[in-house]
Amino acid sequence: MSANHGTNPAVNNSAAPGSLFQEAKSLVKVNIREYGMYIALFVIMVVFSVMTDGLFISSRNLSNLLDATGYIAVLAVGMTLVIVIRHIDLSVGFAAGFMGAIAAILLTQAGVPFYITIPIILVLGIVIGMFNGVLVASVGIPSFVSSLAAMLIFRGALLRVTEKTGTIIVKDDHFNAIGNGYIPAISSVGGLSLLSLILGVVAILFYIYSELSNRRNKLKYNFEVVSGGIFTIKLVFVSAIIAYLTWILAGYHGFSWTVIITLIVVFAYHFLTTKTVLGRHIYAVGSNPEAAHLSGINVKKITYIVFGSMGMLSALSGILFTSRLQSATTTAGTLFELDAIAAAYVGGVSAAGGVGKVTGSIIGAVVMASLSSGMNLLGVGISYQYMIRGGVLAIAVIFDVLTRKKRG
Numbered sequence: 001m002s003a004n005h006g007t008n009p010a011v012n013n014s015a016a017p018g019s020l021f022q023e024a025k026s027l028v029k030v031n032i033r034e035y036g037m038y039i040a041l042f043v044i045m046v047v048f049s050v051m052t053d054g055l056f057i058s059s060r061n062l063s064n065l066l067d068a069t070g071y072i073a074v075l076a077v078g079m080t081l082v083i084v085i086r087h088i089d090l091s092v093g094f095a096a097g098f099m100g101a102i103a104a105i106l107l108t109q110a111g112v113p114f115y116i117t118i119p120i121i122l123v124l125g126i127v128i129g130m131f132n133g134v135l136v137a138s139v140g141i142p143s144f145v146s147s148l149a150a151m152l153i154f155r156g157a158l159l160r161v162t163e164k165t166g167t168i169i170v171k172d173d174h175f176n177a178i179g180n181g182y183i184p185a186i187s188s189v190g191g192l193s194l195l196s197l198i199l200g201v202v203a204i205l206f207y208i209y210s211e212l213s214n215r216r217n218k219l220k221y222n223f224e225v226v227s228g229g230i231f232t233i234k235l236v237f238v239s240a241i242i243a244y245l246t247w248i249l250a251g252y253h254g255f256s257w258t259v260i261i262t263l264i265v266v267f268a269y270h271f272l273t274t275k276t277v278l279g280r281h282i283y284a285v286g287s288n289p290e291a292a293h294l295s296g297i298n299v300k301k302i303t304y305i306v307f308g309s310m311g312m313l314s315a316l317s318g319i320l321f322t323s324r325l326q327s328a329t330t331t332a333g334t335l336f337e338l339d340a341i342a343a344a345y346v347g348g349v350s351a352a353g354g355v356g357k358v359t360g361s362i363i364g365a366v367v368m369a370s371l372s373s374g375m376n377l378l379g380v381g382i383s384y385q386y387m388i389r390g391g392v393l394a395i396a397v398i399f400d401v402l403t404r405k406k407r408g
Contacts, residue, residue, distance in 0.1 A: 036399065037347055037363045044367060048374030056374055059252035062245070067179070069369040070258035071096070071320040075340035076347070076361040077269050078313035081306045083344055084286040086353035087136060087143035089307065090337050091150035092314045097333025098158045099125055100318030104168040104328035105161060107175055114175040121315045129311020130304055137303035151337070159330055168328040179324030182253040183260060192247070193254030200246025204239045211235060258320055262362075265313070269358045282306065287354035342389070343368055346396040368392070 048056040055061060075092050082089050103121045106112040112120070128150075135146040162168060170176060185193040211234075218225045225231070249255055273279035284292040285302045293299050317336065322328050347364025349356030368389060375385050 037360060037367060040346075041363055041367050041370065044370050044374065048370065048377070052374070052377045055377055057248070059248050061373065061377070062248055063252045063256065065369055065373045066249075066262075066366075067256050067258045067324070068373075069365050070179075070262045071317040071324070072336065072339045072343060072369070073262050073362050073365040074265050074313045074320065075317045075336060076343035076365045077265055077358045078310040079337075079340040079344045080347070080349050080356050080358050080361040081269075081273070081282060082143075082310050083341075083349045083351070084282060084353055084356050085303060085306055086286055086289070087303070087306075088147060088341070089132065089143065089310050090147040091132065091154055092147075092310060092317070092340060093333040093336030093338075094151050094154035094158055095125070095128060095311065095314040095333070096318035096321060096336055097328075097331075098154045098161070098318070099128075099315045100322035100332055101158055101161050101168060101328035103175075103319055104170050104322055107170055107172045108168060114172050117175070118319060121319060122312055125311040125313070125315025125318075126308045127311070129314070130308040132311065133304040133307030136307065137300040154333075158332065162328060162330045166330055170322065170326050170328070176323050176326045178257050178261070179320055179322070180256075180326070182256050185254055192250040196246060196250040196254035199255060200242060200250070203246070204242050207238060207242065208235055258324070261316070261320070265316070266358060266362050273358060278302075278305070283354055339365075339368065342393045342396075345393060345400070348400075350400055351397060364396075 045057065075096065079089065079092065099121050102124065103117050106117045106120065107114060132143075132146055132150055135141045136143045183193075183195055183199075185195055187194040189197065211231075215225055215231060226234075249259075273282065281292070281297050281302055282305075284295070284297055285299050289299050292302075318333070321332060321336075325332075343365035344356065344361045345351070345364070346367050347356070347360035347362065349361060371389055371392065372385060375388065380388075
């Protein structure tokens, strides 16, 4: 086995700097769908940092940017799986707004404690999502039509439950801390939150361990891997980004609960989609539903699970948004679904299904939020902001179509 690895240029650990550059260039070209969004995010951050004299990457702005991304990011994770299995869900925005309003009613009018309200809303989200899945998988209604009908229903339901006051003010401090609070600092080191620094170090160590473990498993089964030089550069680069973000956020208030919840969702779904049988079945259904059915995969069951998951994440999004505003409003959830879909496509999900990563969708959500934040800091008019964001989405889909044609 070791002899075989030695003859494989992909695992040549003693590559010269010139060959490392060529390998990196080839790697980016082959995986342009995956790396393109990271490059785009890097360029966006550099451009806005220069144009705003560093204000864009200030501790306060980055913290607010990530907090504002949270409720869209969790929707984007669920939407990724929905698009992967070749469906769409237009109801997630107003479903989030409606369930956020129900949470506010339970907290303020029914007197239900926040630790009971949250599980109730999440279960309600699963039920709503499963119902949508039944309409699509069992009844055979196209997901576009069924979710459009659900969107109108939830829009009306949201108006109905908020019609008396227009806004339901939430005064539960524990609930509101989800969208506005930060993890305790424990102590301060040079003005930095100690617990946030510890979490950053743990994240770096976990990332390095997981990458080394994946590489070791690939080598064990004689799969092709990148050279040691490129692998080391990747580890150092990603670790440096995590360390920088940790340092920036620790200098403000530390990691917010919104960021922690979003990271937990991303980790859970990344593990689900990459390390479990269910994850493999989801991508198999998205790649070819007929072939998946013939191979023994229960396509209906997968559809139920994915839509149920989408409903649960809609509920979580509604909780995050309501707690951030500390209230439920009649306009909550407006255009959330379009932001989530845009984040998924910008993050590399294929319009043809079967391709996409939840980590990519999170990057897509950050890209779209960074565009909005940067343009707000520069004083760009809202009309131009919509046009620019629409252009970015169009470019992402065109890019997807062109890369699939080249592979075809």
